[in-house]
Amino acid sequence: MALLEPVVRLGRGGLGFFQRLGRAHLFALEVVRAMGATLVRPRLVIEQMYSVGVLTFVITVVAGLFVGMVLGLQGYYTLVDFGAEDSLGVLVALSLVRELGPVVAALLFAGRAGSALTAEIGLMKATEQLSALEMMAVDPFRRVIGPRFLAGFLSMPLLAALFSAVGIGGGYFVAVGLLGVDAGAFWSQMHSSVDFYDDIMNGVIKSLVFGAVVTWIALFEGYDCVPTSEGVSRATTRTVVHASLAVLGLDFVLTALMFGE
Amino acid sequence: MPAAQADRDTAVCIRGLTFARGNRIIFDRVNMDIPRGRITAIMGPSGTGKTTLLKLIGGQLRPEAGRIDVDGVDVHALDRRGLFDLRKRMGMLFQSGALLTDLTVFDNVAFPLREHTSLPEPLVRQLVLLRLESVGLRSARKLMPSELSGGMARRVALARALVLDPEMILYDEPFTGQDPISMGVLVQLIRQVNEALGITSIVVSHDVPETLSIADYGYVIADGEVVGRGTPQQLQQSQSPWIRQFVQALPDGPVPFHYPGPDFAEELFDEYR
Numbered sequence: 316m317a318l319l320e321p322v323v324r325l326g327r328g329g330l331g332f333f334q335r336l337g338r339a340h341l342f343a344l345e346v347v348r349a350m351g352a353t354l355v356r357p358r359l360v361i362e363q364m365y366s367v368g369v370l371t372f373v374i375t376v377v378a379g380l381f382v383g384m385v386l387g388l389q390g391y392y393t394l395v396d397f398g399a400e401d402s403l404g405v406l407v408a409l410s411l412v413r414e415l416g417p418v419v420a421a422l423l424f425a426g427r428a429g430s431a432l433t434a435e436i437g438l439m440k441a442t443e444q445l446s447a448l449e450m451m452a453v454d455p456f457r458r459v460i461g462p463r464f465l466a467g468f469l470s471m472p473l474l475a476a477l478f479s480a481v482g483i484g485g486g487y488f489v490a491v492g493l494l495g496v497d498a499g500a501f502w503s504q505m506h507s508s509v510d511f512y513d514d515i516m517n518g519v520i521k522s523l524v525f526g527a528v529v530t531w532i533a534l535f536e537g538y539d540c541v542p543t544s545e546g547v548s549r550a551t552t553r554t555v556v557h558a559s560l561a562v563l564g565l566d567f568v569l570t571a572l573m574f575g576e
Numbered sequence: 577m578p579a580a581q582a583d584r585d586t587a588v589c590i591r592g593l594t595f596a597r598g599n600r601i602i603f604d605r606v607n608m609d610i611p612r613g614r615i616t617a618i619m620g621p622s623g624t625g626k627t628t629l630l631k632l633i634g635g636q637l638r639p640e641a642g643r644i645d646v647d648g649v650d651v652h653a654l655d656r657r658g659l660f661d662l663r664k665r666m667g668m669l670f671q672s673g674a675l676l677t678d679l680t681v682f683d684n685v686a687f688p689l690r691e692h693t694s695l696p697e698p699l700v701r702q703l704v705l706l707r708l709e710s711v712g713l714r715s716a717r718k719l720m721p722s723e724l725s726g727g728m729a730r731r732v733a734l735a736r737a738l739v740l741d742p743e744m745i746l747y748d749e750p751f752t753g754q755d756p757i758s759m760g761v762l763v764q765l766i767r768q769v770n771e772a773l774g775i776t777s778i779v780v781s782h783d784v785p786e787t788l789s790i791a792d793y794g795y796v797i798a799d800g801e802v803v804g805r806g807t808p809q810q811l812q813q814s815q816s817p818w819i820r821q822f823v824q825a826l827p828d829g830p831v832p833f834h835y836p837g838p839d840f841a842e843e844l845f846d847e848y849r
Binding site for chain 1: 631634636659660661663664666667668670671672674675676677687688691692733736
């Protein structure tokens with residue numbers, strides 16, 4: 316029997332994984348079903364956009380600024396060897412708009428807003444608030460989960476756009492302000508090389524996908540957690556880990572689909 | 577008694593209720609009748625499934641077997657909409673109060689009205705103030721739940737449970753962790769609510785003296801079964817070892833003091849063998 320123990324554990328783990336995956340998809344189905352009721356009460360969505368979006372504003376701006384500055388610095392040291400430092404604007408803008416904006420903003424969103432969503436829903440479960448809603452004949456998916464999901468889905472592209480815009484500002488400051496790159500060349504090359512549909516819209520699509528996935532994982536982890544302090548804490552950790560890995564994995568898939576030949 | 581009369585007098589009828597969590601059987605073919613317009617106490621040691629029973633009555637959990645009829649309707653045969661319609665006629669007071677922590681006391685009590693009615697805001701305000709006045713917390717309406725004591729939170733939750741004028745109210749451990757004053761207030765409120773509004777009340781509790789002081793009828797559940805039933809006087813005079821241990825708060829009896837396990841002496845000297 317001892318020999319079979321690892322096989323039994325593997326089987327049990329596999330079954331547990333697929334059960335959770337199934338529950339997560341049923342949860343997503345319930346969220347989609349609740350969307351109609353969520354859309355007719357925009358006030359609830361706006362309230363949640365404040366807590367998941369506006370409260371993530373500062374960390375996004377600060378991170379975007381530094382990422383843009385580092386890009387400017389690293390890009391300059393590489394390009395200057397080839398006398399191509401005038402192309403720094405293109406490098407900074409494309410890196411941010413195509414990749415770093417959506418991805419890093421989504422990672423920050425998972426850490427800041429995702430963990431907060433999981434903790435909030437988990438605590439609502441632990442303190443019987445979700446049960447109380449059910450007993451008051453109020454569907455938690457329409458009143459609690461739906462508005463939060465929509466808020467996360469809509470906030471993510473705005474945060475990613477903000478991240479990219481501030482990052483380009485940071486890159487400009489380092490390139491033009493500190494390293495003496497020509498300002499006209501910085502902007503004009505960026506303007507001629509960045510395409511609205513191929514680059515910016517693809518970045519927006521990425522951030523919409525990341526917003527949906529991160530918010531889904533965060534809400535599901537909170538809803539499915541063991542309703543104890545330890546359970547909520549573990550669920551919060553799982554949200555950050557799973558959401559971050561999902562963002563990075565999906566980024567590869569989306570990039571391959573969008574920018575492949 | 578004719579069947580129709582019995583139906584009218586019984587608000588909740590439980591027959592053959594069986595419910596398990598994993599391998600552990602919580603209820604094994606339990607039968608109960610909850611009389612209409614009365615206070616019925618459901619008592620039993622911790623972990624016997626008293627709260628689970630309320631969740632089964634409210635349709636939040638589904639039994640393995642048996643049926644629960646509320647007002648003659650099988651709760652578990654209802655679809656989601658039917659269940660929500662039933663719950664609008666049912667209030668529940670949770671052990672922790674379960675107030676929505678992002679809303680003020682006023683908004684918590686107004687919540688069911690705003691969700692289920694299209695009453696104008698001035699009328700909502702009047703109804704909420706009436707309910708808060710009846711639980712003595714009208715002047716606390718601007719406080720947040722985090723600023724309330726445990727007893728106050730339960731009184732707000734009671735006001736919220738009553739605001740839609742339910743026909744039945746389920747109390748989950750209303751007296752647990754209360755100081756004597758709060759407990760006295762809650763005991764009085766539950767009695768007053770029942771007398772003034774004629775609401776069917778189910779009180780789940782292990783606080784025997786307080787619960788029996790207001791109950792019209794009581795059930796004692798233990799080990800997955802109903803081990804005793806009757807009026808408070810009948811329960812207090814019962815010779816059943818289960819009920820005697822529970823009502824007289826005896827530390828040992830059918831519910832053992834020691835968690836089941838091997839013999840103590842055997843385990844002490846095990847390593848010398």
